[in-house]
Amino acid sequence: MSQYPEDLRYTQDHEWARVEGDTVRVGVTSYAVRQLGDVTLVDLPAQGSKVQAHQRFGDIESVKTVSELFAPISGEVIEINPELESRPELVNESPYGEGWMLVIRPDNAADLGELLDAAGYAAHVTKIDG
Amino acid sequence: MVDFAGWDMPVQYSGILDEHRAVRERAGLFDVSHMGRLEVSGPASTQVVDSLVTQRVRELESGRAAYGFCCNDAGFILDDIIVYRLGAEEWLVICNAGNREPITSLFAETSARLGANFVDRSDATALIALQGPRARALLPEAAALKRFRVETLIVEGIPARIACTGYTGEDGFELMCDAGQVEALWKLLLRRGEGELLPAGLGARDTLRMEASLPLYGHEIDAKTRPFEAGLARFVALDKGDFLGQAALRAAAEAELPRQLVGLVMKERGIARQGYAVIDEAGEVVGEVTSGGPSPTLQQNIAMAYVPLRLSALGSSVKIQIRDKRVAAEVVAMPFYRRSK
Numbered sequence: 238m239s240q241y242p243e244d245l246r247y248t249q250d251h252e253w254a255r256v257e258g259d260t261v262r263v264g265v266t267s268y269a270v271r272q273l274g275d276v277t278l279v280d281l282p283a284q285g286s287k288v289q290a291h292q293r294f295g296d297i298e299s300v301k302t303v304s305e306l307f308a309p310i311s312g313e314v315i316e317i318n319p320e321l322e323s324r325p326e327l328v329n330e331s332p333y334g335e336g337w338m339l340v341i342r343p344d345n346a347a348d349l350g351e352l353l354d355a356a357g358y359a360a361h362v363t364k365i366d367g
Numbered sequence: 368m369v370d371f372a373g374w375d376m377p378v379q380y381s382g383i384l385d386e387h388r389a390v391r392e393r394a395g396l397f398d399v400s401h402m403g404r405l406e407v408s409g410p411a412s413t414q415v416v417d418s419l420v421t422q423r424v425r426e427l428e429s430g431r432a433a434y435g436f437c438c439n440d441a442g443f444i445l446d447d448i449i450v451y452r453l454g455a456e457e458w459l460v461i462c463n464a465g466n467r468e469p470i471t472s473l474f475a476e477t478s479a480r481l482g483a484n485f486v487d488r489s490d491a492t493a494l495i496a497l498q499g500p501r502a503r504a505l506l507p508e509a510a511a512l513k514r515f516r517v518e519t520l521i522v523e524g525i526p527a528r529i530a531c532t533g534y535t536g537e538d539g540f541e542l543m544c545d546a547g548q549v550e551a552l553w554k555l556l557l558r559r560g561e562g563e564l565l566p567a568g569l570g571a572r573d574t575l576r577m578e579a580s581l582p583l584y585g586h587e588i589d590a591k592t593r594p595f596e597a598g599l600a601r602f603v604a605l606d607k608g609d610f611l612g613q614a615a616l617r618a619a620a621e622a623e624l625p626r627q628l629v630g631l632v633m634k635e636r637g638i639a640r641q642g643y644a645v646i647d648e649a650g651e652v653v654g655e656v657t658s659g660g661p662s663p664t665l666q667q668n669i670a671m672a673y674v675p676l677r678l679s680a681l682g683s684s685v686k687i688q689i690r691d692k693r694v695a696a697e698v699v700a701m702p703f704y705r706r707s708k
Contacts, residue, residue, distance in 0.1 A: 274570065275384045277661040278638055278668075296690065298638050300383040300661055301570050322636075 240359060241266060242333055246309065246349050247358035248291075253333065254309040254352060257340070261310055261349065264337040265297065265328065268362050273299040276328040279321045281338055286314050288341060290348060295338070297328070306338070310348050316340035369569070372464035374401040377568040386571035387663045390535050391704075394499030395567035396556055399534075403467035404488045404543060405460040405474050406453075411483040416458045419477055419611055420450055421594065423604040427452045432515045432530055435602045436594055437462075437470060438612030442619050444588045444597075446470050449532055451517045459517075459528070459543075461494070463584045493549035497556060497564075498539030498575075500706075505560050509540055525552050534572060536579025537706055577669065578662050580630060580702035586641055586657045587628055587671055593619050596673065597628045598701070626654065627679035630701035631670040631687070637694035639670035639687045646686040646693055647678060654678070656687060662703055669703050670696065 245253040251269035255262045270276070278298040288294040288308040295306040318337050320327055328336035343349070353361060369378055376398070379386060389395045407415050417424050422435030432451040436444050446466040451459040462470040471487055478485035503510050508520045509529045517530040527544040544552055557564060573583070582588045587597050593616065594603050605617050633639060638660060645654030659670030670687070678685055681700055686693040 274379055275382055278636070280636075300574060300663075301378065303638070303640065 241268075241355040243355045245333070246352035246354065247361075248307060248309045248352060249361055250305075250307040252307060252309050254349060256346070256349065259342065259346065260315060261312070261341045261343055261346075262337050263309060263339040263341060264332055265306070266358070267332050269297075269304075270329050270332045270336075273297065273302065273304065275300050276325045279325050279328060279338065281317045281321070282314050284314055284317055288312060288314060288339075308341070309352055310341060310343045311345070312341040312343040314339050315342050371569060372401060372467070374464060376401060378570040379568040380566040383568070383570035383574060384663050386565050386567035387574050389563075389565035390499045390537055390567060390571060390575055391664055392500070393563040393565075394497060394501040394505055394539070394560055395535070395565050395571065396553065396560070397496040397498065397567050397572055398493075398553070399496050399541070399572075400493040400546075400549070401464035402489075402494055403460075403462040403464065403470060404492055404494065405462065405471060406486045406488050407458045407460065407474060407478055407483050408454075408486075409456055409482070409484045411481040412456050412458050412478075415474065415477050415481050415483045415485075416450055416460070417608060417610060418481075419473060420448065420460075421603040421610060421612070421616070422450065423607050424450055424452070424458075425607070429454050430516055430518060432517055432532055433602075436588075436599070437473060438593070438616065439590070440612060440615060442593045442612040442615030443590045444584075444592050444594060445473070445590065447582060447584060447588060449530075451530060453517065453528075459488075461541075466584060491546055492543050493546045494541060494543050495549060495553055495556075496533055496535075496539065496541045498533045498535040498537045498567075499564075500538060501560070501563055502537070502539035505556065505564060506540055512540070522552060523555055525555075527552060534579075534581055535575040536581070536702065536704055537575075573658075574660060574663060577658050577660060577671070578664055578702070578704035580671065582628075583658060595619055596624050596626050624676060626673045627676055628657065628671055629674050629679050629683075629698045630703055631656075631659075631672055631685070631696040632665075632699045632703075633668040633670070633687070634684075634695040634697050637687065637689045637692065638668045639672070639689065639694075639696065644688040645672050645674055645678075646688055647675075648684070652688075654685075664704050671701070674698070
């Protein structure tokens, strides 16, 4: 069994993507959250903006560091998590649930096939941690 | 764990915010053994320390400590240190880990030249800091110790040099003991503090010192900074006997400050970090952030930065370049946080 949810797809940069009908919900993984520590600010793009796969769509700041967020897939941002502005700690508390960041309407849903599955992501993390 | 000047050190144990709050509300325990501990003794020892440190150390009574600087010939800061007078002819200097080599050389060479005994005690000893409003209750052995005093005391059989100093803006102590006994001392303090005392790492140490506006070498002060622009003139005794950097510091004290360290509170959403540019009303880069981050106590994002004098007045407005955005900030009084007595 993987320690990462089986129903998600993953980027090498530690974002996850969940297919919900014809849209994709995006967040960061529990591994990313552990590395970051207490999240204090999440900077997200405006609703209606376009994001590009593998390109930066925002930033996540913890007490000590700032990291870039990368889009798992190209498309239009149709929803952002309004809770994160006042409660960034949701990312720590529930990275796959209440700590979600965006909902994207993908330009081409087939692109998701390029992302890692849970086992592939787990192997990737193991490699990083040495 | 991160590498810090060659030391493996934890950034956090349970989480920076948790540890930060524990120190502000109860107590935290830090391992700060990475800092250098240098002892100078003998009849010439006072002259050695006095000639290298900006503070008035000759007048210091035994059992007292003072914060000050070692500067170079040009008056730039080599390190900020705490000097403890352990006896009439016995001194302890605590310096930063990152500056340990040059400061050790400076004290060793000056001691050799003036005929004082010099011992680097950094490896043979350890240093831990017990900080927070509950520190005094957890260390009744030192309950009578006042601010900036030092005494050798026995804690459950372990001899420790205990000073009422710290780097958090809270009441508390720093305890120096033999390296072989520090684990026992650490554990016994954690046992005494069960339920209220948390081990705390470098991350909380940084947010705590930032709220208290205590300078950090490599951030607010460095070898391109004199104490004056950092607002630290009170730790420089220009009129005492000869000391390293005195002439340059006297000249700098007469001249207009090239820039001024200020406290900033972010007025819009964004976190300023070291190295970010400070922008004036005309859109020009006029300064640089030295430290910044969230203040868990104030629940605001704070920073320290160097700005031109014309922007240093309280209430001045500046912008901070945060990636592709310019975020408004206001100059506020430091320290950001001051403990209630």
